[in-house]
Amino acid sequence: MNKMQAKQPFRFYTRLHLSELTGLRASNLSQLLEYIKVVPGSCIYHHTHRFLQQHQYLSPEPPNDFAYWVTGVLGEDELGERLASIDTIQYSTIRSLREKIISTIEEYQASNPRANLRFAREGEEFYFIKSASFVLASNYVANDLKEFVRALKKVTMDSIYFHIFEARLRLEKTSNDFSYWIEFSVGDKALGDEISRLDPYTQTLEDLRKKLIKIIDKRLPRKK
Amino acid sequence: MPNLEEYVSITGQSVVDDLKLLAERLKGKVVQHINSTAVGGGVAEILNRMVPLLRELGVDTRWDLIKGGEKFFEVTKKFHNVLHGRPQEISQDDFDIFMETSSVNIDEVSIYGDIIFVHDPQPIALVRKKGDNKWIWRCHIDVSNPNQKVWAFLQDFITHYDSAVFSAPAFAQKLPIRQFLISPSIDPLSDKNKELPQEAIDAVLAKYNITADKPIVTQISRFDRLKDPLGVIEAYLLVKKYIDCQLILAGGTAADDPEGMAVLEEVKEKAKKDPDIHILLLPQNDLEVNALQRASTVIMQKSIKEGFGLTVAEALWKAKPVLASNVGGIPLQIKHKYSGLLCHSIDGAAFALKQLLNSPKYAKKLGENGREHIRNNFLLTRHLRDYMLVFLSLYYQEDIVYL
Numbered sequence: 001m002n003k004m005q006a007k008q009p010f011r012f013y014t015r016l017h018l019s020e021l022t023g024l025r026a027s028n029l030s031q032l033l034e035y036i037k038v039v040p041g042s043c044i045y046h047h048t049h050r051f052l053q054q055h056q057y058l059s060p061e062p063p064n065d066f067a068y069w070v071t072g073v074l075g076e077d078e079l080g081e082r083l084a085s086i087d088t089i090q091y092s093t094i095r096s097l098r099e100k101i102i103s104t105i106e107e108y109q110a111s112n113p114r115a116n117l118r119f120a121r122e123g124e125e126f127y128f129i130k131s132a133s134f135v136l137a138s139n140y141v142a143n144d145l146k147e148f149v150r151a152l153k154k155v156t157m158d159s160i161y162f163h164i165f166e167a168r169l170r171l172e173k174t175s176n177d178f179s180y181w182i183e184f185s186v187g188d189k190a191l192g193d194e195i196s197r198l199d200p201y202t203q204t205l206e207d208l209r210k211k212l213i214k215i216i217d218k219r220l221p222r223k224k
Numbered sequence: 225m226p227n228l229e230e231y232v233s234i235t236g237q238s239v240v241d242d243l244k245l246l247a248e249r250l251k252g253k254v255v256q257h258i259n260s261t262a263v264g265g266g267v268a269e270i271l272n273r274m275v276p277l278l279r280e281l282g283v284d285t286r287w288d289l290i291k292g293g294e295k296f297f298e299v300t301k302k303f304h305n306v307l308h309g310r311p312q313e314i315s316q317d318d319f320d321i322f323m324e325t326s327s328v329n330i331d332e333v334s335i336y337g338d339i340i341f342v343h344d345p346q347p348i349a350l351v352r353k354k355g356d357n358k359w360i361w362r363c364h365i366d367v368s369n370p371n372q373k374v375w376a377f378l379q380d381f382i383t384h385y386d387s388a389v390f391s392a393p394a395f396a397q398k399l400p401i402r403q404f405l406i407s408p409s410i411d412p413l414s415d416k417n418k419e420l421p422q423e424a425i426d427a428v429l430a431k432y433n434i435t436a437d438k439p440i441v442t443q444i445s446r447f448d449r450l451k452d453p454l455g456v457i458e459a460y461l462l463v464k465k466y467i468d469c470q471l472i473l474a475g476g477t478a479a480d481d482p483e484g485m486a487v488l489e490e491v492k493e494k495a496k497k498d499p500d501i502h503i504l505l506l507p508q509n510d511l512e513v514n515a516l517q518r519a520s521t522v523i524m525q526k527s528i529k530e531g532f533g534l535t536v537a538e539a540l541w542k543a544k545p546v547l548a549s550n551v552g553g554i555p556l557q558i559k560h561k562y563s564g565l566l567c568h569s570i571d572g573a574a575f576a577l578k579q580l581l582n583s584p585k586y587a588k589k590l591g592e593n594g595r596e597h598i599r600n601n602f603l604l605t606r607h608l609r610d611y612m613l614v615f616l617s618l619y620y621q622e623d624i625v626y627l
Contacts (some may be wrong), residue, residue: 014242018613019405021396042623072560093574123368123551129405134613136245136627138238156238221372 005144006185009036010177012140015162017131019046024128027120029074032066034103037127041094042130048088049165050131064088066101069126072120078106080202083217087175088201135136145186149216157205165199178212192220225273226413234412235605239574243605246612247281256337257287259312260300260346264508265366266408266534267343269608273411277608281613288343290333292349300346303378303615306371307345308450308529314374326345327492339615349383358618361385364408366531368394369531386618392534392553404614407556408536409607410529410598415510418539420518428515434472436503439521439581441471444538445514447488450529451475451550455570457494457501459526462574467581468593474516476507484620517542522580522587526573527551537602540564540594557602564593 022043024095026032035046047065055167071080082104091097109115120126140155142148152160163177175183177198194215200208232240235592254331257275259267271287272536278285292300299318306312316566326349333350340359351359367375367390379399382388387402396403410417441460445451453473460471473491488505495501496579506512523539523546531553537557539546546564548554565576580587602605616627 014245016242016246016609017615018617019612021390021393021403021405023396023398025394040623068559089456123394125394127396129393132404132613132625133624134246134615134616134627135624138245139241149401154238156242159243161239186226 006142007187008181008185010142010148010181010185012138012151012159013135013143013162014156014159015140015160015165015166016134016136017046018134020130020132022130023129026128027125028116028118029046029070029079029105029109030116032070032126032205033109035100036066036098036101036105039128040130041098042132043103043123043128044094044098046129046131048101050129060119064127069120073120073126074115074119075126076108076112076115076118076224079105079112079115082108086181135166144184145188145216146220149213152213152216153210158207160205160212174178182216188219228277228411231603235568235603236481236601237603238620239609240291242432243281243608243612246616247278250283250612250615251616252285252390252581253338254336254511255283255285255339255341255343256335256388257285257343258290258333258347259287259343260290260292260297260351262287265620266531267458268407269375273414273604274608274611275386278611281608283612284335286335290329290350291347292325292329294323296486297346303374304347304365306374307365307367308531309366309369309371310450312318312371314371316579318346319377322501326350339618342357345378348378351381354384359385359387360387360618361485362389362406363395364531366395366529367397368392368552387614388508389614392556394552401487402617404617406534406607406610406614407553407602408534409602409604410534410541411604412541416514417538420511420514424511425515425519428512429519430623431512432502432504432518434470438500438518439467439469440472440519441469441522441524441577442474443519443524443526444454444474444517444535445525445527446475447473447484447491449487450527452526452595453487453491454494455573456526457491458570459524459573459577461498462571463577463581464498464500469521469581470502471495471498472502472504472508472516474502474504476505513538514542517544520544522547522577524548524573524577525554525599526567527554530554533557536564537592537598540591541598541602543581543588543591543595545580545591546594547573547580549573555612558594559597563597 024035026035067080067084070076070083086100138159140151142151167177179192180195182188228240250485257271257418261268275285275287299321302312302314302318306314332351335353338357340357342348343362344364365484383400385401387404389404389406391407443456446451487543492503495503501567517539523544525533526550527549532553536546536548536554546560550566550568558566560566566572
């Protein structure tokens with residue numbers, strides 16, 4: 001038996017999302033904050049992760065809609081920078097990510113009370129949107145690392161997104177699906193850890209795919 | 225017409241594979257589209273591409289039309305204008321005419337689908353025939369600031385639908401039903417967007433006596449005040465003081481649209497002193513539009529109001545630097561300074577235009593980013609995917625659905 005053979009095959013899933021409009025809009029920082037506190041988690045998820053998918057060709061990427069709006073529309077560059085630099089990967093729940101965004105805005109408001117006086121122009125308000133996610137099994141299955149790399153080259157960005165981001169953050173898993181499978185099913189803890197340490201938020205999804213392929217490729221036996 | 229496999233070279237196999245996976249989940253459902261016209265206009269254009277592709281995917285998709293006379297369509301044109309926020313008087317007579325034709329359609333249009341997909345206000349009253357099937361109302365209009373009287377009238381119907389679909393976040397309304405955001409799309413293999421050989425581009429320029437000896441700035445739009453062609457000329461004239469360039473304003477205007485003809489005359493009057501301004505009337509000539517876009521150095525879309533502004537997506541898909549107003553669906557397509565430039569005024573447009581013409585490397589990068597943004601978000605394949613997801617959403621209420 002191939003020593004790379006996994007105990008369980010890895011099935012690649014894909015996750016497709018539909019944007020659902022909430023009808024909520026904010027014109028200034030106070031309103032933004034008020035809604036951030038009460039909108040559903042899928043709304044926070046949408047505005048902190050959508051950019052990665054929609055602008056996957058950009059690097060470095062504006063990491064979230066709140067930062068983009070606060071900077072581009074309200075002209076609050078400093079707050080924009082603070083929001084953009086929230087280390088999303090540290091937060092394994094939407095709840096904790098939401099709290100961090102709230103405290104970042106509240107601290108800024110406390111030291112910059114005039115920030116509340118800035119209003120967005122008509123049509124440039126912040127529109128709250130939430131993600132409706134649909135998860136479905138793709139036709140790609142890997143029984144060992146070699147097949148895994150082969151599939152990784154072919155699956156959609158949505159699939160990589162699902163296994164790295166969706167699984168880890170939204171579904172409150174502590175690791176990503178790839179690391180988990182490699183550690184527990186393939187039995188290569190070091191490789192699983194190496195993948196866990198990648199920061200997916202500061203590179204494009206295509207670069208992330210290449211990096212994953214390169215890291216795993218190194219573990220495959222070389223042909224003589 | 226291209227089949228699904230032909231899109232693989234543009235989007236990659238896996239995107240088409242995902243469409244097939246979704247289509248499998250819709251097996252056994254009949255989707256019935258209903259709108260008011262089979263040809264002309266953006267809705268018919270999209271349905272003409274969507275319906276065959278959904279069928280090819282195995283989704284049983286049909287397309288039916290409502291009927292209406294001249295008076296009915298005059299009223300729906302008025303509705304369209306006031307929903308866009310233009311001032312116009314709407315009388316009780318208008319509502320009566322609308323309801324009279326709607327009643328005939330309610331009697332005559334056969335409803336047989338599991339999912340009924342109604343496009344725009346014209347067929348909206350058909351929801352009165354709702355049974356145990358699912359109904360979606362697709363609004364293709366910019367309703368960010370609608371006439372309240374007409375909106376209230378339509379809302380009485382909309383609330384009976386299961387879901388509504390809008391093209392931009394700003395169009396969302398306070399409604400008791402689910403509302404989804406689905407942007408329109410372009411077809412990369414259509415005559416308007418497919419690759420063209422240089423000879424074909426040169427031939428179109430020659431036909432209109434345009435020489436490519438100086439940068440070409442182009443706006444493709446019908447001659448309509450909401451597209452601000454006069455503002456485009458003013459911005460161009462401000463730039464022309466510093467940079468020798470030429471301007472193409474190309475588009476159609478319907479012969480039965482007196483206002484459009486008046487705008488065209490004003491545009492001609494304003495342009496007549498400058499031989500570098502080319503006013504081209506080209507109704508429904510997709511290949512020529514394609515060639516003109518490809519021949520351009522910069523493409524503008526200086527609209528005052530815009531539903532979505534697909535000409536922006538068309539230009540970006542051709543990797544052109546685009547300068548456009550920050551209205552309607554345009555900011556979804558252009559992230560300022562990442563995939564194009566946004567402006568709010570004639571002076572702002574002139575300034576941005578100078579930047580683009582003077583910094584070709586910067587302009588090129590914006591165009592390249594723009595093309596990738598369109599590839600990821602605004603091609604027909606994404607639109608097909610979103611439509612199938614909306615169909616599936618009718619059967620699930622959760623935020624995360626495992627299919």
